[in-house]
Amino acid sequence: MEEIIKVNHQRLPIIIGHNGETKKLIEKRTQVALEIDSHTGEIVIVGQNNYYNVYNAKKVITAISRGFSPENAFNILKGDNTLEVMSIESFLGKNTNRIHQIKGRIIGRDGSIKNIIEKKYNCFLAVYGKTVAIIARSDYMGEIMEIIESLINGAKHTAVFKIIKRSKVRNTIGNVIVKDNVTEKIDDISFKWFFK
Secondary structure (H helix, E strand, C coil): CEEEEECCHHHHHHHHCHHHHHHHHHHHHHCCEEEEECCCCEEEEECCCCHHHHHHHHHHHHHHHCCCCHHHHHHHHCCCEEEEEEEHHHHHCCCHHHHHHHHHHHHCHHHHHHHHHHHHHCCEEEEECCEEEEEEEHHHHHHHHHHHHHHHCCCCHHHHHHHHHHCCCCECCECEEEECCEEEEHHHCCCHHHHC
């Protein structure tokens, strides 16, 4: 069983990695073989009669090609995590200036909005090109996509903060988030920087 996907030429070196290390790691963790054509940007994913492995490799490669680091992309393989890619262009058309402005709204000053969403939902966001990619638990994905869509459609940050604060989402440890070995209470997420 095999599948062919095409990726952005700018992201190919990251998918391959230094001395092919990332490519080898993808192959090892998903139990597939990758054939990469650096001229066309096509990657052939070959699995031995196991579509699930091919599917997982495709998700990891897609995540890296949409702006995630390989380390963050491998989080797709954990638990109930999944990947969604939202096209900003599908909401706004091809207006480059508007797309750039909306990307800034999603990221926030010094990454603040992006960090708040990532902390609340214990997820990963990548704003790259004309897309927003999300790696999160499947049961949180709808709410995260709704927040991103609200930001794209021009909702005020304060309205988005209210949605985040009211959310019933709780990490599996209860009212505590563990990310990058840092423990933080959800209620400690501060929005004060925004109102200065």
